[in-house]
Amino acid sequence: MNRNIVLVVDSASALPLEFIEQENIIGAPIICHFKGKDVEDDFGKTLNIKEFYEGLRAGEMPTTSQINVFRFEEIFRPLAEENKSVIYIGLSSGLTGTVDSAKRAVLNIKEEFPQADINVIDSLCASLGLGLLCYLAYEKIKEGKSKEEIISFVENTKMKVNHYFTVDDLNHLKRGGRISSSAAAVGTLLNVKPVLHMDKQGKLAPLMKVRGRKKAIATLAEKFIERTDKKEMQTISIVHGDCLEDALHLEQLCRENGNVEKCLINFEGPTVASHTGAGLVSLYFIAKERE
Template identity: 55%
Template sequence: MRKIIIFTDSCCDLPISFVEENNIQVMHLRVNIKGKDIPDDLGVSISHKNFYKLIREGEMPTTSQANVSNFEESFRKFVKEGYSIIYIGFSSALSGCVNSARLAKEAIVEEIKDADITIIDSKSASMGLGLIVYYATNMLNEGKNKEEIISWIEENKLKVNHWFTVDDLNHLKRGGRVSSTVAIVGTMLNIKPVLHVDNEGRLIPISKVKGRKKSIRVLQGQLKERIVNPEQQVIFISHGDCLEEAEHLKDLILEEVNVKDVIINNVGPAVGSHSGPGTVALFFIGNDR
């Protein structure tokens, strides 16, 4: 039986310690900020603190996906070492990474007929993708085979709830997620949108809430209403350099819901370029999204 290696991309926003401990292969998206092209490598090349400091000072980063040749080179190395590859990718509605991975797979299979590469479109973003990778990694560590891991992901990926709020609508406006009018009026009236990721893997505004504290409480309410078997779940919270508010959301949740564990981490540069500083996001498993 072949050894299995799990691939993902840097939009997973997982803690680097977890990635390194479990030998997860991360394809790096890239961020151009202040004229420098930097890999999004989970906080190594640029700290999350410095990245958000630059945005607060007015820098407007742009992002680019991992390209076909990046995937081809990385996949080929492990195929030649006899691995089965499972790549769990950032939502295809938000990035072309999954498509790049598919093209790389086609090129490799043409050359190495028995190459075993599975490409999964997670339809997820940030630590929603991270949550799927986390569970897949735990299954691998428990000795589950490739088919069991892939089957679990496909059965459960559309149960991964993504609920988040942003502090500044202008970043979403730049990415075409909200209109200029909504951004201007919302900013004037201190309106904070609550958004989620739908079954197609798209960012969808759900409601508008007046004030930051209320918007964070709405996230807690969504979890309370939608989570299944909370005592068996590790839930994830990601944030755009606003740890105190992420911790506050954790406290609100633990006051009312008994979950197995809560893992908090930063929103990395690739996602944070579009959501901006002050983003707070919550991820857990429900019956559906």
């Protein structure tokens, strides 16, 4: 373990609390506005995830606020005082200004501590795609790799992280401007489910429409089988919006390809689920490039 390197991970990564509580990791919570209150999405410590999804199903429409410059300064300053090498891997700039806030915080910190070693990486990833990238980076820290080696690995890997997902409730995508009101209405009526992905600019983009949820989940596995080498063993990640059985079914479909060594499964946290709703199922894996 290279104990001088600290990995900072924000809550858009959908990583479990037990991962964040490991040594040399700091979780940066994004604010979720839920039931009239501002609540930190701190990986499940404050906001009970089951309560959150119950609220979504009851019609709550939460919103989120990016981490601001001041909050990043609070995170980075003690680490600069301890002369730690900091690597923050942030939610895609195609979705939020969080990475920009982090970069401005670093400039402010360096006015106090000119030698501060703080590195901000725009992952161009989201959810457990970002989480998978952080997981793999932490493995490099545990292997004793240098800061430069870890940053190079992340930069060379981030555009290979494939993101595919489907949702059950189209109203949240409609509210976020991902689909039109008419498309949401027709899709709901005809049981049409969108399959979306993260494009090369780090933005969510529609990929195709399929009839029925079962077919949509199968399509995610088909993308994995189509885009990965069966001879190369994979660590994949799956996130779900309070529908674990669907996530386990997707894992089974992927494992049938024979190249899944490890599968990380977790709830989608409030940061992303506020914009996708309950019933989200998404798959993340490493391929040669993104679609």
